[in-house]
Amino acid sequence: MAHDFDLHAPVGANKRKRIIGRGQGSGRGTTSGKGHKGQQARSGGKTYVGFEGGQMPLYRRLAHRGFSNHPFKKEWQIVNLGEIEQRFEAAETVDPISLFKKGLIKNNTPVKILATGDFSKKLSFKVAAVSASAKEKIEKAGGNVTVDPPAEKARSKKGNTNG
Numbered sequence: 001m002a003h004d005f006d007l008h009a010p011v012g013a014n015k016r017k018r019i020i021g022r023g024q025g026s027g028r029g030t031t032s033g034k035g036h037k038g039q040q041a042r043s044g045g046k047t048y049v050g051f052e053g054g055q056m057p058l059y060r061r062l063a064h065r066g067f068s069n070h071p072f073k074k075e076w077q078i079v080n081l082g083e084i085e086q087r088f089e090a091a092e093t094v095d096p097i098s099l100f101k102k103g104l105i106k107n108n109t110p111v112k113i114l115a116t117g118d119f120s121k122k123l124s125f126k127v128a129a130v131s132a133s134a135k136e137k138i139e140k141a142g143g144n145v146t147v148d149p150p151a152e153k154a155r156s157k158k159g160n161t162n163g
Helices: 081-087 096-101 132-140
Strands: 077-080 111-114 124-127 144-147
Touching: 077 081, 081 111, 081 132, 111 124, 111 132, 132 144
Parallel strands: 077 111, 124 144
Antiparallel strands: none
8 A cells, every 4th residue: 555645855865974084994084084284184273264374464464544534424314305395285394303203304314405306385494404406496486495504513532531
């Protein structure tokens, strides 16, 4: 009586563990797959990533000092006029708080308004930055723009204990 549920692993799925160092007849005796002598054949004979055989490695040949502008870079949250047109009613004030409430920005990073999209509502803007073309569109629609630049981050100087 043949069974339809003869379960077994596919051919080649289960391999025997390779046993080394158990005599010549095993095929893996004498040097046990490590070749003849040399650093790789020794116990603990491993090198680290980036090792160049004793030559001064690349990561030590290159200078690792210099200036990075990263701490000084300005980050903006971009909002397009087309998005403002859809979410705001006429005569409203567009500022970071109202933009956050309408879901157009996520945090208190300074906001920059860009001119992408159609715009026709008379709105009052009070944001950190506005592109020239966006300002033109806003004023053409009868709105006004007040640019309120973000305050610079206070930077402490090394050795200054006066705060």
